Amino acid sequence: MIDFSLEPELIQLRESVWKYAVENIIPIQEKIQLELDAKEEFAWPIWEKFKEFGLLGFPFPEEYGGQGANALATTVAWEALGLAGVDGGMVMSLSAHTILCGVPLMTYGTEEQKRKYLTRLATGEMIGCFALTEPHGGSDSIHLKTTAVKKGDRWILNGSKIFITNAPIGDLFLVLATTDKSLGSAGITAFLVEKNFKGFYVSRKLEKMGNRLSPTGEIVFSDCEVPEENVLGEVNMGFIQVVRTIFGWERSVMLSPSVGSLELVIKGLMAYANQRQAFGKPISYFQAIQKKIVDMKVSLEVARSYLYRVAWHIDRGELPFVEASSFKLFWGDAVVNHIYEAIQILGGYGYMREFKLEKGYRDVRLITIGGGTSEVQRTIIARAILGLSGREIE
Numbered sequence: 393m394i395d396f397s398l399e400p401e402l403i404q405l406r407e408s409v410w411k412y413a414v415e416n417i418i419p420i421q422e423k424i425q426l427e428l429d430a431k432e433e434f435a436w437p438i439w440e441k442f443k444e445f446g447l448l449g450f451p452f453p454e455e456y457g458g459q460g461a462n463a464l465a466t467t468v469a470w471e472a473l474g475l476a477g478v479d480g481g482m483v484m485s486l487s488a489h490t491i492l493c494g495v496p497l498m499t500y501g502t503e504e505q506k507r508k509y510l511t512r513l514a515t516g517e518m519i520g521c522f523a524l525t526e527p528h529g530g531s532d533s534i535h536l537k538t539t540a541v542k543k544g545d546r547w548i549l550n551g552s553k554i555f556i557t558n559a560p561i562g563d564l565f566l567v568l569a570t571t572d573k574s575l576g577s578a579g580i581t582a583f584l585v586e587k588n589f590k591g592f593y594v595s596r597k598l599e600k601m602g603n604r605l606s607p608t609g610e611i612v613f614s615d616c617e618v619p620e621e622n623v624l625g626e627v628n629m630g631f632i633q634v635v636r637t638i639f640g641w642e643r644s645v646m647l648s649p650s651v652g653s654l655e656l657v658i659k660g661l662m663a664y665a666n667q668r669q670a671f672g673k674p675i676s677y678f679q680a681i682q683k684k685i686v687d688m689k690v691s692l693e694v695a696r697s698y699l700y701r702v703a704w705h706i707d708r709g710e711l712p713f714v715e716a717s718s719f720k721l722f723w724g725d726a727v728v729n730h731i732y733e734a735i736q737i738l739g740g741y742g743y744m745r746e747f748k749l750e751k752g753y754r755d756v757r758l759i760t761i762g763g764g765t766s767e768v769q770r771t772i773i774a775r776a777i778l779g780l781s782g783r784e785i786e
């Protein structure tokens with residue numbers, strides 16, 4: 393039997409997160425967002441509000457200071473943040489911290505690692521980052537040039553990583569490095585690197601098109617010394633275990649704020665289209681406008697169902713790798729197009745900063761790139777459905 397309804401607890405969760413955000417985050421955001429977007433600065437007051445509501449450790453087990461939310465509950469909560477209108481960049485930083493860094497740590501960490509790091513991510517004492525992408529290319533993520541060589545009781549890391557969310561403000565970096573080049577994806581290990589470790593540097597902060605409240609940077613390892621107890625998961629299993637787990641969440645749960653955002657945008661467009669007049673009648677009477685809004689609404693419903701299904705697979709302990717790629721591929725192209733069309737519906741006002749759709753477009757444009765491009769998702773799906781083998785693409 394299939395039941396498409398959300399449990400009452402999840403409906404309540406969505407309402408409480410939405411209410412909290414509308415009452416506590418949005419009033420602060422209204423005052424600082426456009427200025428911080430222009431200056432490309434992190435919104436610490438909003439981060440404090442995330443902390444206050446327990447969002448910084450939302451999916452972590454309660455014994456490590458988290459809320460014990462599973463993937464579906466996290467999806468519902470994150471979607472509510474989008475529906476409330478919480479800044480896309482701030483939610484991206486929240487996701488890098490909790491999902492990209494925290495989820496693999498809670499899944500593969502030793503008891504000692506979880507006590508030492510997960511608890512501090514949950515309280516906000518540490519800010520988490522995930523570092524896979526390298527300057528020579530992010531799509532080819534199994535041919536990492538960053539290396540780790542064992543020396544006594546330490547690993548020595550050399551190399552660099554680029555486009556790392558939260559790097560300029562980060563304290564804990566989940567880093568992937570090649571430990572046995574001959575083994576391909578089975579020769580990569582995950583390490584927990586603290587910002588104060590010898591030989592670790594944030595070399596620069598990067599300027600971006602969108603999500604500008606979320607700081608992004610490049611990091612360097614120059615004979616960086618990492619204690620052996622900071623290997624996350626098994627040696628050489630960093631890609632096969634850790635990264636695949638991350639990709640499942642990153643390509644589904646992490647995109648849920650944009651699903652909530654589109655719902656908010658549609659609400660605004662409906663009101664605008666019914667009120668804005670052209671040629672003596674509301675623009676909602678024009679078929680061209682109706683088509684854009686109807687297409688958005690249909691995409692929204694399809695996306696939400698698909699998204700919840702991927703989260704449901706994750707909560708069953710499965711690795712819905714192809715499903716997550718399919719969702720990301722569908723949603724990335726759809727939402728970028730819908731926000732582009734939303735600007736069109738507002739005409740000249742859509743182009744103005746104060747209406748925030750231009751910011752929304754700059755933010756959402758990342759979805760077809762970050763976490764694996766649309767082209768790479770299409771390749772993953774093609775390989776799976778056509779049964780092709782060959783060089784691995786993840």
Ligand SMILES: Cc1cc2nc3c(=O)[nH]c(=O)nc-3n(C[C@H](O)[C@H](O)[C@H](O)COP(=O)(O)OP(=O)(O)OC[C@H]3O[C@@H](n4cnc5c(N)ncnc54)[C@H](O)[C@@H]3O)c2cc1C
Nearest residue numbers: 522523524525529530531555556557761762763764765767
């Ligand atoms: C704002 C932002 C935040 C990010 N945050 C993080 C983070 O926190 N941690 C992290 O590790 N990474 C992060 N990334 C990196 C992101 O995941 C990569 O940018 C992405 O995977 C693409 O890699 P690339 O930019 O090197 O593009 P490339 O791999 O150089 O690709 C260039 C182009 O070639 C295409 N292409 C490549 N291979 C194929 C193929 N086989 N078939 C068809 N087309 C192909 C791509 O689709 C793309 O169009 C972030 C990126 C951005 C922009």
